Amino acid sequence: MEFRHLEGFLAVAEELHFGRAAARLHRTQPSLSQQLQRLERTLEVQLVDRTSHEVRLTSAGRAFEVDARAIMAQAQKAADSAREAAAGRTGTVRVGYNFPAGRHILPATMAMMHTQHPQLSVKLEEKRTGAQLTALAEGELDVALVYGHPVTSDFRHRRLMSLPMIAIVGQGHRWAGRPGVPFAELARQACILFSRDKCPAMYDAIMTAAERASVRLSVAHVVDDPVATGILVSVKPLVGFASVSRGIFGIGTAGGVRPTWVQLYDPVPMIDLYAVWREGDGPHGPRTAFLDCLEAAGPFEAPAREEARIA
Template identity: 35%
Template sequence: MEFRHLRYFLAVADELHFGRAAQRLSMSQPPLSVAIQQLEANVGARLFERDSKGVRLTPAGSAFRTSAAALLARAEEACALAREVQAGEVGRLRLGFVGSTLFNGLSGWLQAFQASHSRVEVVVIELNSQDQIEALLADDLDLGLVHTDRLPPALDGRPLYSEPFLACLPADHPLARLERMPLAALSDQPFILFSRKGSPDYHARIIDICRQHGFYPRLQHEGRHWLSVVSLVAQGLGVSIVPAAFQRAGVQGAVFRPLQEAIEPSAVFAAWRRDTEAVLRERFLAAGSRAAMPKNADIE
């Protein structure tokens, strides 16, 4: 049985006339009659009575008509849904993000996307960069917002924006009086860093920044999330160098100062599996407009 047989049957059932049904279907009558005979053979029941009085549905035909109409409607809905999914109008996007993006316009980005894609379900999951990479490889995420461009061969990515690093100190720290922070002033301070396991690149990056300016940081504590790092600083347990986004986190007890030296900024990258469909992902990335980002973020 083919779907065309159902369409032919419903046309005849509506018209109760093979000639008019054939005209409605833009075909000649003989092939239509053959198709209905084939359908009746497949169903195993007569669906129409044909005599000199005309064409009538049999009881079996009347029962079949309801189910055939529902089946054809569901098939058409399935086809329409498939086209919408392919076009990126319907679907589900599992988005991983690092904490700094919360303070760099992620909520505005999500709202802009959902306003134009109300039938797309976006599931957001906060994970550090390394956990996002592992989740992407396991196909547990569709898109990640990470702090590294060092991706495995199975993943691809692109830069989104960058922002400066700032010195982060307890509010009552003597160095907090400085308007700009010389890196060397932090050389004898206990440091709080993002954990090496959570983001090997970021951990190494902060250490390299310090080493390039003449000292190796005194590592005192580690946090699995940058917000944890800022919170530990606010409690007076040390100092840190963090992305500028966290000065908007509203953590009481922590202050932020621009670094005196020019250093390479912190960057956020989009990452995804190379073997996945691009339409929904590209539509989401397109929604991340410049307007959704803070003024100090440099959009790539």
């Protein structure tokens, strides 16, 4: 059964005249008649009664007309969906993000997506940088919002914003309440660090600052969970590290005691937030729409010190 045979049958069913039906479809009357005969042979039923005076549907033809219209409507819907998806007007974009991206990047971007591309869906997944890049490489994400960017031709990237890193300490730590601490003072502190593969850019920013300050960090614990870091510094005289966004808005608590954060300087360790996506994926309408909204929603800025203290 071919769609053109269904189309021809439906035209005859509406016109009840082979000449008018053929003209409407820009076909010859003999070819339309032959196509209808082929359809009837395929179905092994007679769909149309033809006489020299009239054309009418048989009972089988009337029953077949209902389903034939549904088939043609579904085929048109499928074609429309394909065109909409190719044009980037429907579909889903899978976006990974980290804490500062969720705080500073996504709200404005998602609002713009909702306004400009209401038919698109955005699936959000919060992950650390290493996990996001793995998911991106394996095709499980379309866009990753991460610290730093991989130095490989497999990915493209766009810098979104730069964030200072801060120290996280407990309320009873001797740094608590100080407006800032020179990085060199970390030489006399036990620290909590994390595995480099979890977030290479942040790890390298800390180590670069330590090198510039001529400091060798004393790492007492390796902890890959920011909330667990907040708990440890609340109960032990340790120093953890975080972006200023997590320091302000998302430090974990322990027993109701909230850790505090202290600015680091001389030098200030800085970390860049990037959008990263795969190179060579070909046209991807939803991803392109998301990246366009991401660019239009910027520029993005780190929270000011005044905002931080109010928060």
